[in-house]
Amino acid sequence: MARGYFITLEGGEGAGKSTQAARLADRIAALGRQVVRTREPGGSPGAEAIRALLVTGAADRWSPISETLLMYAARSDHIERVIAPALERGDVVVCDRYADSTRAYQGAGGGAPPSLIEGLEEAVLGAARPDLTLILDLPVEAGLARTASRPSAETRFEARDLAFHGRIRETFRSLARAEPGRCLVIDAAADADAVAAAIWVVIGPRLGERPRLP
Numbered sequence: 001m002a003r004g005y006f007i008t009l010e011g012g013e014g015a016g017k018s019t020q021a022a023r024l025a026d027r028i029a030a031l032g033r034q035v036v037r038t039r040e041p042g043g044s045p046g047a048e049a050i051r052a053l054l055v056t057g058a059a060d061r062w063s064p065i066s067e068t069l070l071m072y073a074a075r076s077d078h079i080e081r082v083i084a085p086a087l088e089r090g091d092v093v094v095c096d097r098y099a100d101s102t103r104a105y106q107g108a109g110g111g112a113p114p115s116l117i118e119g120l121e122e123a124v125l126g127a128a129r130p131d132l133t134l135i136l137d138l139p140v141e142a143g144l145a146r147t148a149s150r151p152s153a154e155t156r157f158e159a160r161d162l163a164f165h166g167r168i169r170e171t172f173r174s175l176a177r178a179e180p181g182r183c184l185v186i187d188a189a190a191d192a193d194a195v196a197a198a199i200w201v202v203i204g205p206r207l208g209e210r211p212r213l214p
Contacts, residue, residue: 004087005207006128008098011136012169013158014143015188016195020136021096023196024203028092031207036086039096040074044081047074055154064110071102072120079128087128092207099125100133100183104171105157109164132206133179134199135172136188140165143188 007024009017018039025037042051050070054062062070075098086093099121106112140162147158176183186198 002090003127004089004091004093006083006087006093006095006130006132007203008095008100008130008133009136010097010100010104010133010172011188012138012140012143012165012172014146015136015138016146016192017096017136019192020134020195020199021094023192024199025094027196027200028094028203028207033207034089034091035094036082036091037094037096038078038082040078040098040101041071042074043078043083043095046077046081050074050077055156057156059156059159061156064106064112065116067110068102068106068112068116068120071106072124075099075102076124079124079126083128084126095130098130098133100135100172100175103175104168108167108171109160130182132202133175133183134202135176135183135185136195137169137173137185138188140169 009021009024011017021037021039025035029035040047041054042048050073054067054070054074083093083095102117102120107114107117144158144162144165147155173185176185184202186195188195190198
């Protein structure tokens with residue numbers, strides 16, 4: 001059986017990744033494909049338990065290195081129990097955040113050593129690397145304004161200062177420039193329907209949707 005297709009959605013706070021991941025998964029399923037929609041940190045029972053440690057509490061609850069190790073502990077379980085089996089079955093996996101978020105948040109944002117992150121990627125990811133990464137991009141202030149209006153206890157990262165979030169945005173944009181074959185930047189400042197349409201222009205043909213005749 002052919003390997004499935006792995007799509008990740010990345011971006012800063014308030015970029016609309018969760019909304020777009022859900023819409024994208026529904027649209028792919030409408031093509032008759034088997035879809036697994038998941039998220040990070042989390043996605044498996046063990047990883048969800050670690051998520052609770054990462055996204056709640058004070059902003060300085062963990063050092064950058066401790067935070068990176070927790071992220072990769074969650075990711076390892078997620079890959080073993082959810083992502084790798086789905087790809088082996090030939091499913092399409094749509095994941096809200098993945099390894100690029102560690103580079104951005106714990107690396108550029110928090111200051112974890114690049115060598116640590118690179119070593120963990122090599123040890124943990126294996127073949128579970130994205131075929132396509134959609135980077136939902138919008139100004140930091142706009143994204144944080146969106147999150148401020150949402151009731152949630154998961155505010156540990158949103159509580160960091162603007163400089164932290166600015167580094168995250170620039171890291172995602174740098175990744176897109178460095179890996180144009182994998183990464184595509186989507187303007188997330190548009191309304192949800194427009195963003196979904198822009199995403200589908202890219203995804204549809206890759207998953208075999210036939211273009212409509214005029």
